Amino acid sequence: MKKLVLAGAVLGATVVSLLGTPALAHHQGSSHDGHHAMHAGAERAPSTVKGSDKLRVQDCWIRLLPKVAPSGGFFVLHNEDKAEPVVLKGLHTDAFGMTMLHETTEKNGMSAMAMVPDVTIEPGQTLSFKPGSYHAMLEKPEAGLKAGQEITVNFELGTGKKIPVQCVLKSPSARTFSDQ
Ligand SMILES: [Cu+2]
Numbered sequence: 001m002k003k004l005v006l007a008g009a010v011l012g013a014t015v016v017s018l019l020g021t022p023a024l025a026h027h028q029g030s031s032h033d034g035h036h037a038m039h040a041g042a043e044r045a046p047s048t049v050k051g052s053d054k055l056r057v058q059d060c061w062i063r064l065l066p067k068v069a070p071s072g073g074f075f076v077l078h079n080e081d082k083a084e085p086v087v088l089k090g091l092h093t094d095a096f097g098m099t100m101l102h103e104t105t106e107k108n109g110m111s112a113m114a115m116v117p118d119v120t121i122e123p124g125q126t127l128s129f130k131p132g133s134y135h136a137m138l139e140k141p142e143a144g145l146k147a148g149q150e151i152t153v154n155f156e157l158g159t160g161k162k163i164p165v166q167c168v169l170k171s172p173s174a175r176t177f178s179d180q
Pocket residue numbers: 026027102103113135137
């Protein structure tokens with residue numbers, strides 16, 4: 001756990017110079033238009049597995065960016081079921097009009113982004129959504145959101161269950177849950 005958080009901090013530190021452009025900041029470095037064009041038509045089929053309800057979400061935070069740019073959502077997912085996977089289908093919150101699940105991957109030394117229809121956490125495993133890896137993308141923020149505020153985000157599972165989680169809004173310079 002601690003290692004993952006530190007890795008995120010190191011990744012974040014390498015891209016600080018890119019952050020003058022808010023539109024680039026949610027996935028740190030690659031153009032959003034580029035990745036939307038790239039994944040068009042190439043998206044994998046959604047999982048048909050319902051899985052377990054035993055998801056615990058830890059350290060949820062959102063890097064709040066100005067209205068025109070998508071904000072990144074990060075958290076740690078623990079599957080506390082020893083036998084069944086947990087399938088995360090998506091996030092829903094009143095504070096943002098649209099949310100998506102994204103994955104950043106390395107291809108030939110280039111960072112590429114793709115939308116994913118769901119994310120599976122294997123039995124007993126932990127998966128971190130963090131800068132440079134899986135992340136949520138949140139668009140269309142409601143008026144008046146501020147760093148430091150907490151919002152409720154519902155994590156929707158393959159079973160249909162929605163797990164409400166308190167997520168902290170943080171400034172554009174935040175790189176890990178422990179940042180402001
Ligand atoms: Cu993204």
